[in-house]
Amino acid sequence: MSMMARYWRQLNLEGRIGAVLLAMLVLMALLAPLLAPGDPLAITGEPMLRPFASEAHLLGTDRLGRDVLAGLLHGTRTTLLVAFFSAAVALIVGSIVGTLAGFLGGMADMVLMRITEAFQTVPGFLLALAAISVTGPSVPTLIFAISLGNWTQAARVTRAEVLSLRERDFVAAARTLGMRPLEIAFREILPNAFGPTASLAAISVAAAILIEAALSFLGFGDPNRVTWGSMIAEGRTVLRAAPYLSIVPGLALVITVLSVHLIGRGLSRTERLQP
Template identity: 50%
Template sequence: MKRWYLQPSILLGGGLVLAVLAGALAAGWLYPGDPLDMVGAPFTWPGQDATLPLGTDLMGRDLAAGLLHGARVSLLVGLSAAAISLVIGIAVGAAAGFYRGGVDAVLTRATEFFQTIPAFLLAIILVAVLKPTVGTIVFALGVTSWTSVARLVRAEFISLREREFVRASVALGASDAHLILREILPNAWTPVVVSTGLLVANAILSEAGLSFLGLGDPNRVSWGSMVGLGRDALRTAWYMTAIPGLAIVLTVLGLNLLSDALHAALNPRLRRQRRDTA
């Protein structure tokens, strides 16, 4: 049987994500200046000027510099917003699934209430009310995307709460904190790990949408703002939107492939099926 880390999905997805990460890390070295500076003639097409390999936008800004510096913003927002969502979702789901009863009823109703509000719409409202910065975007996306994690963790805690190893710890007098953090949570990581990639991908897409609508940080270049600026020249210079748009597509594709690969690798039922067919 082929090892799980040699599956095409994880090789392709990991390669795409590593390429984006490498571009973000190299942005300051390859393009140390401000990516918002005008460095060339507007509407320079890719390949037309050797010093501007991806051309310039309608303001004369280097698209290659914007692409790499935009990768920093996208990864920062995606990872930070996903971390906030995981903290809130795990806390809510663990408390609801462990204590059940009234605590479960209240937290489940709260989760359902947040699910009735479109997350992107709520993020738009929060960013519009607050000053549009990277920090407020991270906060808005983080506090609106935790519900799916909470439901997954709650289901895992309900399933694991009655297992023999948990009952044995209860019989030995283990505290609630010990049961939650040391006994149940380590065995409930599979759906959390799988959903992390999807959370990062959704945060990147949402940040791009906010920046496209003019609700991004005006002092930071992002892929969404590049697409939004290029739409004014879509007929005459389509590359201005195609290049950052392709970066968004490939990044989200890579994260989704990684999530699928991790699901296939960590899911016990799928592992048994692979062993039976090997």
């Protein structure tokens, strides 16, 4: 039985619901060029068409005449791309920092943890906002900016796990075999310490989704890509006349964060049940 199948069987109902919702969102992102071909930022119809008023524009159009459904589908690609990659970068950086701090100890531990605490004192959104202001808006800089304030929790969790593992018998055996300290840290200890850190993935992804949406809402997203945050910002100017322009991407944002949250709860329950 594969690992995915084993986790699926051990997930509770809410975890499975979250997995199905996230799978549907990923499928939407992959099929966006087929379901809504062309440029989602192109003007394709009359402005301010209401949902289901036209067969060509099922979810209506915005105040410039751009198709809302096309923006929603292509926005899924941007949101998931930024969220998953920034969460992955944050977990990798946090794991490396936490492993070095926990294994080396002493001055290295103190310096790395003071750096971690310095990053923790500043809210992640403000760090991302400052980084985007300096580097300019684009998808790679969004990923960098969001991960900049999202790695500290992974570092602290990894350090705690490494501190409990570095005196184990298998570490002493690795030293006896002549393995170098960094080789022991990253080949022997980190794989055993990564489980609790990986459980933070759901939190990191959800936080990245919200930060990306907030940055796009404020106009700091990639101007060449449609995002849910930019769609919500576009709709707020005509909120009373066309509330659907903000409600549709807002609901997509809620469903995405909810699906990740449900998966995280299901996976944490699965880990608790492991012998």
